[in-house]
Amino acid sequence: MSDFSLASPPAIKSTGSTQPTLFEGSARLAYDDAVDLTIRSMQAYGPEHEHWAIAWSGGKDSTATLTVIAHLIDAGRIAPPKTLTIFYADTRMELLPLYLAARRIMEQLAVRGVRCEVVRAPLDKRFLIYILGRGVPPPNNNTLRWCTRQIKVEPMQQALAARLDEIGGSALMITGVRQGESAIRDQRIRMSCGKDGAECGQGWYQQVLPEAKGIRGRIATLAPILHWRVCNVWDWLRIYAPMAEYGGWSTAAIADAYGGDEAEEINARTGCAGCPLASKDTALDSIVAQPLWGYLAPLQRLKPLYRELRQPANRLRKEGVERLKDGSIAANPQRMGPLTFEARRMGLSRVLSIQAEINEAARRLGRPKIDLLNAEEEARIRELIVAGTWPDGWDGSEPVADQPLDRVFADGTVQPLLFSSDDLGGGL
Structure with a gap:
């Protein structure tokens, strides 16, 4: 099976319907402009790299990025790379509707001949095993935020390094990073400028490469929907992407997972089921x-x-x-x-x-x-x-944390307890 096939949906043609398209003049000028900037971004930097990779979490932004890039290749709007590899981050804690939607999209990618790798953390580093087996406390936002790095970032880096070794070169890593509504509303065009001499509006292209082991100096990154508004994302996922003309992608279920018709208003961020880092699920x-x-x-x-x-x-x-x-x-x-x-x-x-x-x-x-x-x-x-x-650093001989102890300071001085447990219970 080849890494990418152009045999799936043909280029967009006018259907004669009143439904606006991405590439025709329409009342949705802002949306068309957003897609046009994505095309310009990919045309500017895609040809500089023979191999592309897409980091995909299954959430709304990365799914929009994945499906719109695949569609633009199918439609002949951007030239395909020599290879395209999708890396799906399976944390084992995804919300069920998102996971099921990701599975269906992976099946559609397979039909198109697109290589998709499911990336998981090693058994002993998976979220619940690390907590309940090894005993590391659940993460929090203050002193112990270990989960994103361990169950997403590091496995993704390792998978990418293995793929780079396989293709014997470097790659363009395409991400779903998005500045969102405020960048457009405030006309802060600099937010969608490249970091290394890019033209304004050509996406966030970085040659400042990650320093992770195995990929150091071997990838550049590009965020081609950096400038999209949240309404652009939802219109693509709910209206356009599911249409046969745009690929017939199984993305409508993702909108359902974020709140259905109210998804845009809710504007929820998704993480793990019961995410301990989120203030509200x-x-x-x-x-x-x-x-x-x-x-x-x-x-x-x-x-x-x-x-x-x-x-x-x-x-x-x-x-x-x-x-x-x-x-x-x-x-x-x-x-x-x-x-x-x-x-x-x-x-x-x-x-x-x-x-x-x-x-x-x-x-x-x-x-x-x-x-x-x-x-x-x-x-x-x-x-x-x-x-x-x-x-x-622990052996189990340490006391349970709710046990009263003399207070010890960083310089080694000790402030004894005013009362011991025996004192408190002596008169009972």
């Missing part, structure tokens, strides 16, 4: 409010579970001054650390209960099942717990 709340997806409501119990797991009663704490590998004293003595085994077992039981409840409803309603933890992942979590696994 707007996308998940929108999904479960829809009758077809209401059975997924137990997923709303994940965020409270993650908050509970981060509580002191479920974690260990360093007891005194902590010496680092270089002999220096840690700046945060008595820091809280990993989850206790009791907390991990509790978390595993809750996740499996949520999954079972959803899948029983799915069976009863004839709806798709969910797969938070498959058999291999559950077994690995149990194996890590039985093996007494702790994160680096």
